[in-house]
Amino acid sequence: MATGNASMASYRPGVLIGNWSEDLSLQEERWKDFMHKRERGELLIQKLKKLQESVLKKIQLSVSKDGFVHFGDTVMLLNPDKKPLVQNYSGVHGSLTLAVNLDEISLYSTKPSLAPRGLSAVESVNPVGRNTFCVLSVDGSAEGEPIKFGQNFALGTTGGFSDQMLYLASDHKSFMRFSKKSCLQQVVLTDELSQQTFWQAAFLDPQLRLEYEGFPVPANSEVIITHYFTNRSLAVPRKFWTRSYFGKEHEVICHTYLDSHKAEEDKNYWLIVTGNPGDENTTMFDRPNPQPGWVRKNEFSKEK
Template sequence: MAAYRPGVLIGNWNEEAYLEEDRIRDFMRKKERGELLTQKINKLQDKLLKKIHLSVSKDGFVHFGDTVILLNPPNKSPVENYPGACGSLTLAVDLDEISIYSVESLQVPCGVSAVKSVDPTGRNTFCILSVGGDAVGEPIRFGQNFGLGTTGGLSDQMLYLASDHKSFMRSAKKSYLQQVFLTDERSYLTCWKAVFLDPQLRLEYEGFPVPANSEIIITHCHTNRSLAVPRNFWTRSYFGKEYEVVCHTYLDSHKAEEDKNYWKIVTGDPGDEDGTMIERPNPHPAGIRRNEFHEET
């Protein structure tokens, strides 16, 4: 009788061989369909980091249909206990809301966050949308309603920036202030308006075109609270720290909004196809000749 050797097949070897063949066939089938986990991760990364070209403003104003990034400029005063949170931040889709198992579509409602990256990519670019039938290419004006939609870098379905009154069941995760999120349904909850930075000149500039790359206030029409980045509430992701975005109006002792509420609608650099106007901002809106505004109106 032959002695036992490691090469001798014992037990349910035939069944195990068939199971191994099934696993190989299943692997090859998923690979052909692009359903492997590594393929989904690469697909997600490609969409997140996909370079987006911003619209170029020839007249210095923001227009319906423009592809832009929303930038919260550097804080003028350091955030207490958070010295690294004083630089520029851009509005972006919250990665915590994305599942690598379903990268083709985002689950709604989906959260947003503020990130340190100022390069226009699939996750931090938005399109200016009309809510009143205004034609693409027309400038948006102070006090006029508009929408903000994702550019398609993450999903074939456009999602819209929205907010609603906070409640016991609905509020921001960290600060418990009014939540900002993305939804797939357009309604009055997805309407925003640009407000002139200086409270004393707001009535005077009502109805004038909104300058690109200049500091403004973006206010939610339904709740009348302004888009803000408190900067002292953050989470850690694969891309570093990401800061909570809320709808809350921060007022100083003079009843003027603080820099937590300041935003720039950033457009592309006409001299550089892949560049932005972050490094080449327009003058403050108050510095633009008022005759130009009157000519536009």
């Protein structure tokens, strides 16, 4: 019995048996790897914290003093809520803002250039890192100049998801390239500025579209945003959604929805939202009674 007890005692964890030297070396390597990743900010919890800080960081929108959108402005793109006439409408109600979709990010990847590539529409209308964009010049126009109807511009991210700015882009639908839910032309983010990242604003009424070509684009008013390279308009179908890190989000595509009068439907309506000059914590969309007045001014200037 004593011999058996001595034999059992020899197998306690503190006894160096088996490949004890290799196990000890492996533990030391794991500890060094942990300390190295912590110093470089590559631990999973550090990545999550950094991502949350950039995504949910409150962004102050640019204030438009003249009521127009300018190059260099930080804005939100908002698809307004339109009450459908049909009773059995299956789409989502409420205003939606264009936002960076983070589902394609792998927090376990060690690639330094890893960046989000997808976009979605979210129900939050508060300006934060993931749903605010910077209006960029692509034709040499100076920062601060108003954007005109029919003029090319680009939209860059402001959330700091990667080392460089990402641009809103699209391309023709193909066998390998299409949106996941609607199977139409997809909208993505890219780090390369090209014709696929050029966009134009068009006047809402197609009968007056040519008449307003070259006039400044008003802020906080409904416009059509069209992709220059494919001539299809930015849209939210409101019937296709996915689950993300932040809950239910809705698909954004490039597709022109036309009604019986050959006019764009509300799926293609967008407001370029700017900041509220009277309150830094709110936007012009939050104001109860906006006073655009820009159409009358332009018409008056034309008559003169």
